[in-house]
Amino acid sequence: MSDNSGNTADKKLSGAGLRGQSAGETKLCTVGKSGSGLTYCGYDVADLAENATFEEVAYLLFNGELPNSAQLAQYKVELKAMRDLPQALKEVLQRIPKSAHPMDVMRTGCSFLGNLEPEADFSQQNTAANRLLSAFPAIMCYWYRYSHEGIEIDCHSEEDSLAGHFLRLLKGETASAQHQRVMDVSLILYAEHEFNASTFTARVCASTLSDMFSCVTGAIGTLRGPLHGGANEAAMDMIEQFSSPSDAKIQMAGMLERKEKIMGFGHAVYRTSDPRNVIIKQWSEKLAKENGNTALYDISVACEEYMWDTKKLFCNADFFHASTYNYMGIPTKLFTPIFVCSRLTGWAAHVMEQRSNNRIIRPSADYIGSAPRVVTPINER
Numbered sequence: 001m002s003d004n005s006g007n008t009a010d011k012k013l014s015g016a017g018l019r020g021q022s023a024g025e026t027k028l029c030t031v032g033k034s035g036s037g038l039t040y041c042g043y044d045v046a047d048l049a050e051n052a053t054f055e056e057v058a059y060l061l062f063n064g065e066l067p068n069s070a071q072l073a074q075y076k077v078e079l080k081a082m083r084d085l086p087q088a089l090k091e092v093l094q095r096i097p098k099s100a101h102p103m104d105v106m107r108t109g110c111s112f113l114g115n116l117e118p119e120a121d122f123s124q125q126n127t128a129a130n131r132l133l134s135a136f137p138a139i140m141c142y143w144y145r146y147s148h149e150g151i152e153i154d155c156h157s158e159e160d161s162l163a164g165h166f167l168r169l170l171k172g173e174t175a176s177a178q179h180q181r182v183m184d185v186s187l188i189l190y191a192e193h194e195f196n197a198s199t200f201t202a203r204v205c206a207s208t209l210s211d212m213f214s215c216v217t218g219a220i221g222t223l224r225g226p227l228h229g230g231a232n233e234a235a236m237d238m239i240e241q242f243s244s245p246s247d248a249k250i251q252m253a254g255m256l257e258r259k260e261k262i263m264g265f266g267h268a269v270y271r272t273s274d275p276r277n278v279i280i281k282q283w284s285e286k287l288a289k290e291n292g293n294t295a296l297y298d299i300s301v302a303c304e305e306y307m308w309d310t311k312k313l314f315c316n317a318d319f320f321h322a323s324t325y326n327y328m329g330i331p332t333k334l335f336t337p338i339f340v341c342s343r344l345t346g347w348a349a350h351v352m353e354q355r356s357n358n359r360i361i362r363p364s365a366d367y368i369g370s371a372p373r374v375v376t377p378i379n380e381r
């Protein structure tokens with residue numbers, strides 16, 4: 001039986017991938033629990049996407065409660081003051097070639113910042129998290145515009161929100177109020193998701209009492225893969241090859257026949273839907289109509305229908321993010337780095353939570369190798 005959270009009680013579980021096994025406790029998030037698909041600290045993600053901003057969600061994840069007006073204003077002042085990058089980091093970013101994978105740029109940017117401004121002890125964990133939150137848009141855009149356009153951008157802006165700040169650094173001008181809102185909603189949707197692969201990476205690293213920058217660097221590497229955050233880019237690469245809704249269905253049939261994974265579909269926890277999809281899909285439709293060219297949206301809907309009808313597979317958070325970002329004129333290669341700018345909040349909150357009640361994460365393995373044996377001298381092998 002399934003409910004509107006996409007969860008079912010009868011999912012077949014196996015040991016592979018640790019699926020369905022509890023690996024610890026968290027106060028931060030529920031995924032696929034009955035009655036509500038996704039909550040952050042008790043708030044439904046749909047409620048937050050409708051009635052909060054990304055900065056409020058970041059504050060919530062780091063402090064356990066939503067801020068009041070004075071706290072939010074103070075937090076935004078604090079974040080704004082940390083947007084610029086040190087010169088040494090700009091120089092490193094200048095050396096990274098245009099051909100680099102932008103997730104590798106994010107990983108290096110994070111790691112290098114950890115050399116310049118190390119988290120000396122855990123009392124600095126909030127500062128380290130907020131610094132990364134503020135600096136990530138500049139790390140991404142400084143490298144992108146330098147390597148692709150030869151421009152050394154000003155990494156500071158007076159834009160009110162991180163969403164607006166990112167869009168300004170990317171485009172060189174203030175984005176429309178609507179684009180800023182869509183980006184803000186997107187950052188809220190991507191912020192946190194319990195023990196997903198990248199967050200679990202961050203927690204494993206944190207459990208060794210390592211520093212915040214190491215935890216986040218590891219998490220970026222994990223998010224990069226197409227089975228996780230990389231799926232939004234992979235979905236875009238796929239749908240832009242489809243010339244029409246009917247062509248999409250023909251080509252997807254071929255992909256399924258060849259047993260290829262269709263990126264942006266399916267989920268390790270949700271069974272019938274991802275609650276983030278309905279929200280980002282609405283924005284994709286809205287942007288498509290305003291854009292006057294709904295082709296990409298129509299093709300995406302055809303993909304969604306076809307996958308549900310043939311395989312009972314549904315769009316996860318990544319699928320309609322592809323067309324949404326595309327309608328906003330965002331280059332495909334920056335899709336997953338935007339995910340980093342958002343998920344940093346979840347990663348850092350989990351690092352703090354792990355530290356607050358830590359035991360090193362060290363599971364066991366079932367041995368399936370050869371029986372005990374002795375080393376044969378090398379000249380006898």
Ligand SMILES: CC(=O)SCCNC(=O)CCNC(=O)[C@H](O)C(C)(C)COP(=O)(O)OP(=O)(O)OC[C@H]1O[C@@H](n2cnc3c(N)ncnc32)[C@H](O)[C@@H]1OP(=O)(O)O
Pocket residue numbers: 019226227228229231260261262263264265266267268269313316317318
């Ligand atoms: C923000 C996020 O990270 S959301 C996830 C983003 N990733 C993607 O979109 C990549 C595509 N999706 C997938 O690869 C998978 O659905 C995952 C990685 C998300 C989840 O993997 P699992 O938990 O192993 O999936 P699950 O157990 O539900 O798979 C059931 C079956 O459906 C198949 N399946 C699942 N997703 C897909 C897909 N997108 N395309 C084709 N077949 C799929 C599996 O191969 C499996 O088939 P099998 O039983 O014949 O082996």
Ligand SMILES: O=C([O-])CC(=O)C(=O)O
Pocket residue numbers: 031190192193195196197268269316317
């Ligand atoms: O929870 C997962 O496995 C993947 C996911 O949707 C996310 O990290 O947002």
